[in-house]
Amino acid sequence: MKKILQIALGILTSIGGFLDVGAIATSAEAGSMFGFHLLWALILGTICVIFLVEMAGRIAAVSKHTLMDAVREHFGFRFQFILLCAEIGIDFLVLASEIGGICIALQLVTGVDFQWWALPVAFCIWLLIWKGTFGLIENGVAFLGLVSLVFVIATFKLHPSLTKLGAGLLPTLPQQDTAHYLFIAVSILGAVISPYLFYFYSSGGREDKWDEGYIGVNRGVAAVGMSFGSVVSLCVLIVAALVLQPKGIQVDSYQQAALMLTQPLGYWGFLLFAATLGIACLGAALEICLDTAYIVSQVFGWNWGASVRPKEAARFSLVYTVFVFLASLLMVIGLDPLKLTLFSMALTAVILPLEIFPFLILMNDERYVGKYRNGWISNSVVIFTIALAFVLAIFSIPLELIAGG
């Protein structure tokens, strides 16, 4: 019974973990510009992330190590230093994007410009981590995150054609805007396969003191939770394709994206879009802040934990405190949140091989995972997807920058 409850909670949490500013922005952009043609990228990313999240939980449960612990032990400090810098850099940009998402949600509801919200929002994020426990943060955000199901309801009300949906599952190149199409495909893959998710998830496994008895729970949570999260993202894409594309509205700001729910749901749709954006971004922002503090502390061997009192983990607490306020400054100076989001997601795809390669080696090492080593299917799926994302990113990011992104 306890296990069933844990699976249920874990699934809720994963929906929250999956859906963030990147998933919403890339899905909305993809749907509004290319209809159903990019559904395949979302599905491919989801399959890959299910395998990776399951691995992150498995290594925590079997080896009693977080992913970062194991990387330092196995690959040494020099390699890890590069990995740490890359991950902190990406976390910084993505956290700024998530804070931007919350600020935009507040702007949509109040009309006050998003820049003014950045510092108050950063303060609230900080306060939740400072005072909250791991369970409170995870479960609270997870339950609030159920508001995102509004996109599923909207999809049903719009009656999408199943044959057209099916056609979108096969990758095709469009006649025009090929460079931007590939850029958005890369951004989708980067948004779905977020590296912070794996470090965060394996640290969470240690926070909850998982052991080998949790292998099954972990598998269920990864598969069902990530799939549910993905369904919501799919629905964002479908709604954007059905509502925005026929009107020729291309999402180049969040204000335009907010219109996608007004056709099926009226003014409530507008408010629910803002609520979903705000809550999904808040959940992700909390996770990224914690993730950065987790990985820095684990690299240097400091005491860490979201449920530990700040006094007992001073360096850990200092990291997230400084990090959240620094990231919010990118919004204070008025960077465009949507452009920053799409760019950060594409950049994520570039550094994915660096993050995933050591991960796969550890998952095949008996000293860490014993008899629970990866099978050939999970290895192949992950290698294929990461290689594809990397190659697409290398080609499409320069093209996108030349085109003036």
Added chain:
Amino acid sequence: MDVIRDVLDHQLVDRNQKKMGRVDGIVVELRDGQPPRLTYIEVGMPALARRLHPRFEHWIAALQSKWGARRGETFRIPWSQVSDFGIGGVDVVVDLEAEATPALAWEKWLREQIISRIPGASS
């Protein structure tokens, strides 16, 4: 035991399982006519910086001794105080009280000077 595989870079904990850093370096004494002997394990940023580039060690040490906790030197723990080490991924345990060692000097400084002055730090 494989020193590089089973000790270097592993989590270091004191006798009460309190985290006190990682094994950032290992000091080996070379002796004439005798086999080399393990003498110390090192903990601290300067030791880590040295592994990136020898010059960084001095920069970090200088920086750390001027600011904050004013503790720049690398903390060395004699090998004889290592009571357990990590084949199969177990932490390296030393027979010390972490709070009483320089390994937590910065943690203590930050706790006293910054973190505990922010409301809500101890609840």
